Amino acid sequence: MIDTFQERYENRHEYAKQWKDKTGGKVLGYFCTYVPEEICIAAGVLPVRILGSHEPQDVTEPHIFAMYCPFCRDCLAQGLEGKYDYLDGISIAQSCLHIRQAYTSWELHVPTDWSYYLPMPHHVQSPRAVPYLLAEYEKFKKALEDWTGNKITDDDLKRGIETVNKDRQLMKQVYELRKREDPPLSGLESMYMVVSSQLIDKGEHARIVEDSLKELEDRTLGRPVGQRLIILGSENDDHEFIKMVESCGSTFVIDDHCTGTRYFWDQVSLNGEDPLTAIAKRYVNRVPCPTKDWPVRTRVPHIVSLAKDWDASGAVILQQKFCDPHELDIPAIKSALEEEGLATLFLELDVTVPIGQFKTRVEAFLEILDEEDLF
Amino acid sequence: MISAGIDVGAKNVKVLIQEDGKVLGKGSVLAGLDMGADIKEAFDAAFKDAGIARDKVEKLYATGAGRNEVKDADDSYTEVGADAAGVAYLYPEARTVIDVGAEEGRAIRVDERGKVVDFAINERCAAGAGAFTEAMARALEMPLEELGKISLTSTKAVPMNAQCAVFGESEVVSLIHQKTEKRDIARAVHDAMATRITSMARRVGVQPEVALIGGVAKNVGFVESLERDLELEVMIPDDPEFVSALGAALLAAGIAK
Amino acid sequence: MAKYKTAPLKSWERAKEIRADYYRNYAAAHEKGGLRWAGGAWTFDAIPAGLGDDVYPITSEPYGATIAFQKDFSDRCLQAAERAGYARDLCAYMRNYWGSILLNEYGWAEPGEERKPFPKPDFIWQDHICCSHAKWYQVVSDLEGGLPMFCVDVSVGPYEHTTEHGIDYIVGQMHDGIEWLEKTTGRKYDDEKLIQAVYNTCRSTSTWAEICALNQAIPAPLEEKTMYSLYVLGTLQKSSKDVADFYDELLAEVQDRVDNQIAAVENEQTRVMTDTQPPWAFLRVFRYLASRYGTVSVGSLYTFALIGNWIWDNGKFVPRPTPQSQGVEIKDRDQALRVLTEWELSKPEWQHFYHPKYKSDMMIQIAKDWKLDGVMLHYNRGCEGLSLGIAENRLAILESGFPVMVFEGNMGDEREFDEARTMARIDSFMESLGVPKLD
Numbered sequence A: 001m002i003d004t005f006q007e008r009y010e011n012r013h014e015y016a017k018q019w020k021d022k023t024g025g026k027v028l029g030y031f032c033t034y035v036p037e038e039i040c041i042a043a044g045v046l047p048v049r050i051l052g053s054h055e056p057q058d059v060t061e062p063h064i065f066a067m068y069c070p071f072c073r074d075c076l077a078q079g080l081e082g083k084y085d086y087l088d089g090i091s092i093a094q095s096c097l098h099i100r101q102a103y104t105s106w107e108l109h110v111p112t113d114w115s116y117y118l119p120m121p122h123h124v125q126s127p128r129a130v131p132y133l134l135a136e137y138e139k140f141k142k143a144l145e146d147w148t149g150n151k152i153t154d155d156d157l158k159r160g161i162e163t164v165n166k167d168r169q170l171m172k173q174v175y176e177l178r179k180r181e182d183p184p185l186s187g188l189e190s191m192y193m194v195v196s197s198q199l200i201d202k203g204e205h206a207r208i209v210e211d212s213l214k215e216l217e218d219r220t221l222g223r224p225v226g227q228r229l230i231i232l233g234s235e236n237d238d239h240e241f242i243k244m245v246e247s248c249g250s251t252f253v254i255d256d257h258c259t260g261t262r263y264f265w266d267q268v269s270l271n272g273e274d275p276l277t278a279i280a281k282r283y284v285n286r287v288p289c290p291t292k293d294w295p296v297r298t299r300v301p302h303i304v305s306l307a308k309d310w311d312a313s314g315a316v317i318l319q320q321k322f323c324d325p326h327e328l329d330i331p332a333i334k335s336a337l338e339e340e341g342l343a344t345l346f347l348e349l350d351v352t353v354p355i356g357q358f359k360t361r362v363e364a365f366l367e368i369l370d371e372e373d374l375f
Numbered sequence B: 001m002i003s004a005g006i007d008v009g010a011k012n013v014k015v016l017i018q019e020d021g022k023v024l025g026k027g028s029v030l031a032g033l034d035m036g037a038d039i040k041e042a043f044d045a046a047f048k049d050a051g052i053a054r055d056k057v058e059k060l061y062a063t064g065a066g067r068n069e070v071k072d073a074d075d076s077y078t079e080v081g082a083d084a085a086g087v088a089y090l091y092p093e094a095r096t097v098i099d100v101g102a103e104e105g106r107a108i109r110v111d112e113r114g115k116v117v118d119f120a121i122n123e124r125c126a127a128g129a130g131a132f133t134e135a136m137a138r139a140l141e142m143p144l145e146e147l148g149k150i151s152l153t154s155t156k157a158v159p160m161n162a163q164c165a166v167f168g169e170s171e172v173v174s175l176i177h178q179k180t181e182k183r184d185i186a187r188a189v190h191d192a193m194a195t196r197i198t199s200m201a202r203r204v205g206v207q208p209e210v211a212l213i214g215g216v217a218k219n220v221g222f223v224e225s226l227e228r229d230l231e232l233e234v235m236i237p238d239d240p241e242f243v244s245a246l247g248a249a250l251l252a253a254g255i256a257k
Numbered sequence C: 001m002a003k004y005k006t007a008p009l010k011s012w013e014r015a016k017e018i019r020a021d022y023y024r025n026y027a028a029a030h031e032k033g034g035l036r037w038a039g040g041a042w043t044f045d046a047i048p049a050g051l052g053d054d055v056y057p058i059t060s061e062p063y064g065a066t067i068a069f070q071k072d073f074s075d076r077c078l079q080a081a082e083r084a085g086y087a088r089d090l091c092a093y094m095r096n097y098w099g100s101i102l103l104n105e106y107g108w109a110e111p112g113e114e115r116k117p118f119p120k121p122d123f124i125w126q127d128h129i130c131c132s133h134a135k136w137y138q139v140v141s142d143l144e145g146g147l148p149m150f151c152v153d154v155s156v157g158p159y160e161h162t163t164e165h166g167i168d169y170i171v172g173q174m175h176d177g178i179e180w181l182e183k184t185t186g187r188k189y190d191d192e193k194l195i196q197a198v199y200n201t202c203r204s205t206s207t208w209a210e211i212c213a214l215n216q217a218i219p220a221p222l223e224e225k226t227m228y229s230l231y232v233l234g235t236l237q238k239s240s241k242d243v244a245d246f247y248d249e250l251l252a253e254v255q256d257r258v259d260n261q262i263a264a265v266e267n268e269q270t271r272v273m274t275d276t277q278p279p280w281a282f283l284r285v286f287r288y289l290a291s292r293y294g295t296v297s298v299g300s301l302y303t304f305a306l307i308g309n310w311i312w313d314n315g316k317f318v319p320r321p322t323p324q325s326q327g328v329e330i331k332d333r334d335q336a337l338r339v340l341t342e343w344e345l346s347k348p349e350w351q352h353f354y355h356p357k358y359k360s361d362m363m364i365q366i367a368k369d370w371k372l373d374g375v376m377l378h379y380n381r382g383c384e385g386l387s388l389g390i391a392e393n394r395l396a397i398l399e400s401g402f403p404v405m406v407f408e409g410n411m412g413d414e415r416e417f418d419e420a421r422t423m424a425r426i427d428s429f430m431e432s433l434g435v436p437k438l439d
C-alpha cells in the first residue's frame, strides 16, 4: 500500500500517459504549488507538478544563467530533453524568480499547446490580495474553459475542492501518526506519499492514502527510531539523501517543504462562500513560500510549533544552492529553532548530492544529538 | 612565405613554423617563472626541429594570454581568433571549434570563411579544463594516460556532479570509498567534464562539423565521453595542442585572414 | 588627430552636488526634527513626500553601489554579512547594505572625513517585484532590532496586459500604506505634496529617457560610464523637484552636444551597449574600450530604463510622454495614486520579470536605433532580478543578427569579477567584430 506511492513517483511519466489514454483528458504540467489544483480538477484536467530528475545534464546552459538554483535548471532540462512530451499545457503561479525561468524558457523552446502565467500576489498579508487573486482566478478559469471546452460550474469547483481537501485531510492523518513514539512510516515513505499526490489523480491518491492508513495502524519501522528530526527548506525530493540520513540512526518525523507540508497543510474552507473566493483565501493564507512571507515571517513560529508538536530533537535545514528566497529566511529560522533547544544542520543541495561528504556531516550531527541525550 | 606563430599560455609556450601551409617545425616548453626565457627556449626548439635559421622567418604573430610578452612579434591575435584560423585551415568544413586546454575550455562558432561568429569561454573553474582530469588522476593515483584508457573499458555510467573541481575531488574520494571500480570512476570523471564542455558548447550552438583541439583532445577517455554527449564524432588533428600557434603562423603569412 | 571634438559635461558638478546633499540630508534629518526612511530605488518615493518637506529617504541599491565602489569598505561589509549567516550568493547590494548596518558605518562621508555611524531609518517604505525586495528590508528590520515596514507588491504582470484589478490591487495597498504612514509617523498627510511629487516622478523619468534617446546620435554625446553618475539621481529620488529640474537642464546640454557633434569618445568607431549593473569597482573596463578600440558604450536597457520610462509607439521604442503633457490634471489622492501606478507599470525594467521576450524586443530595438555593432552582456551574479532571463535575451539578440559577448561578474562583490579574463574576452570580441586597435 504505502509502497504504491514510490511506484507512482518513479513511473510518473507512464502514469500520466496512461491517464490520458484512459480518460482522453488533458494533462497540465505546473511549476509551483501555488497553481490552484482545485480549479484544474474542476475543468477535468490532470495537474502534474514538473520535477527534476537529479541527473547531470548539459542542455540548460544556453537558457538559464548558472547563478539560478539547480532545481529550476533540472526542471527545464526535463522539458528540453522531451521527457514531458505528453503534456497538453503548462502553467505557473507567480512564485520565485528562479523557477519562473524554467517556465519561460520552456514556453520558448519546448512546443506546448497551452501556457498560462498566473500572477499570484506576493503581498499575501495585505487585505487587497484576495480580491486581486479572485479576479485573476476568474481569468484563469475562463482560460481553462476555452482551452478544454468544458464549462466550469460552481458544482465542478466544489467537487474540485472536495477532492483536493479530502486528500489533504487524509495525508494530515498520516502525519498525525508520525507523532507516535514509534512512527509507522519513515520520512522517505512520507515524502513519496506527498510528492506522488502532486503527480497523480487526486481521487486515486486519496484512496491509496486511505488504504495506507489501515496498513499503518499497527505498523512500526522495524528498526530503532533514533533521533527524531524535522527537515525543512526549499523543494526536496532527493530520496537518496533522505534515505542516507535515515539509515544513520534517525527518522524524519515532520517537515516544512513544498514537497511536504507546505503543499497540503491548509484546507479550503467553503463555509457557504462562493468557491473561487474560498480557493483564493486558501492560497493567500496557506503556509507561504518565503518569497511571499513578509513583512511578518509567519513561517518561523509555524516551523517551531511543528518541531515541538512532533517532538523533534534536531533540524536538517536543506537548501538548493543559490535559492535566494530560502537563504533570506534561514538565519531567522535557524536561530528560532536553536532558541527552542533544537540543534540544526545546514546543507546545500545541488542536482546530485555528494552523498559521501554529506554522510560524514550527518553522522557527526547525529552524534552530537546522541550525546545531548546522555545529559 | 615562412612564418611563425607563438602561443604563450599559462602552462605552456608553443611555437610553430610553417611555409606555405606546410609545418616545418614545432617547439613546446613548460611555462616557468621567467617568461622571456621560456619564449626563447620554445623558439630554439622549434628552429632546431625545422632545421632552419631564425632569420628565415619573415613574420611572427603571437597569441595566448601572454601574447603581449612577445616583444618582437609583428602582430597578435587572441586565442579565439588564432584557434578559428588554425581550424579553418585544417578543416574548412568545421563550423564549431572546441578547445580544451589545461586551464580553460572554449567553444567557437565559425562561418564558411572561418570568421568567428560567436564564442564562449568557461568561467573561472578548473572543472571544465585539463587541470580537472589531472587532479582526478592524482586522486586515483594513476597517470593521466591511464585514466583515459581505463575509462574506455568502463561499462557503467556513475553520475557525478562536477560543478567545481574541489567538489569533484571529494566525490571521487567517496566513490573510491564506496568501492566503485576505478574504470567506472574514470569514466565518471570524463563524463562530468564532457557535460561541462558540452554545456558550454551549446551556448554557441553545436553545428557540425566539430573540431576538437587543445591538449585534452589527446585524452581518449574524454573524447569518448564528449562524443557520446554531443552525439556526433569530432575531428581531431594530429597535434591538437599546436592549433593556436598554427593559426597565428597562418595569419602572419596571410594564408588565413 | 582625434576624430571628433570632445568636452567635459558642464552639468557634472551639479549632479555631484545633488547626490552629496541627498546623503547629507538623510543623515542630518533628525537634527531639525525631520524624518528618515529607507526603501528601494523603485519604491514609490512620491508617497512619503506627502508627509512633509523634511522627510528624507535613502534608497538601497544606489547606497549598495556606493559601498561597492569603495573596495575595501565593501569587502568588510560583505564579510560582516557572511559572518552573520547570510549566503554569499545573495544580492550583492543587499549584503553591502547589511554589512554597513552590522559594522555601523555610513557608506557616505563628507570629503576628507571619517565614516559616521549608520543613520538608522525611522521607517521602511519599499516595493516588491524582485523576490529580494521585501526580504531585504525584513532583514534590515531584524538587524536594527525591529523597524516599522510597509511594502507594496507591484508584480501584477506585464504592462501590455495591465488589468483594472491589477491597478486596484496596487492602489489599494498604497491607500493602506498612506494610513499606515500617518499612524507610524503621527503626521498628517498632505495630498497636495503627493500630487506635486507624482508630477515630478513622471517628469524626471520621462526626461531621463529623452536624454538617453539623444544618444542615438553619431558620435554619441554620452558614454555609459558617465551616464551611471547621472541616472543615479533618479534612483535616489525621482519624485524630487531638484532631480526633475536637473534632468531638464541636462537635456538641454546634451542636445547642445548633439548639435555641435561633441563626442563622449573622441575616436568613436564602434558602438555597443551593455546590460545589467556594471561591476562597480571595475569601471575602467569602459576606459579600456574607449582608448584601445574607440568603442563607446551608448548605454543599456539598464541605464536607459531602470528609472527612465519608455513606451512602444508604432514599432519604435520612445520616451514616454508625461501625463501632464497629455493634459492630465491630478485632482485628488486616489487619482494621484492611479496615475503613479499606471505610469510606473510601464517601466521597461519591470517587464522581463514576467518573460524575457519583452526585454529582448526592447534590446533589439535599441541595438537598431542606437546603431550598435555589438552587445556586451554582463551576466551579473550580484543581481537575481536583472540577470533574470539574460541567457534568453542573448539568444534572441544573436538571432536578430547582432553579435553578443557575455562576461560574468558581480556588481557589488569584486571577488566574483576577473578583470584580466574580462579584458581578454573583450579583445576576442573586438577582434571578431574586426575593430582595429588604436595605438
Ligand code: SF4
Pocket: A069, A070, A071, A072, A096, A097, A098, A099, A234, A235, A320, A322, A323, A324, A325, A326
Ligand atoms: S524557492 Fe528556491 S529551490 Fe524553489 S525554485 Fe525558487 S530558488 Fe529554486
Ligand code: SF4
Pocket: C061, C091, C092, C093, C094, C130, C131, C132, C133, C136, C382, C383, C384, C385, C386
Ligand atoms: S537582486 Fe537585483 S533586482 Fe533584486 S533586490 Fe537586488 S539589486 Fe534589486
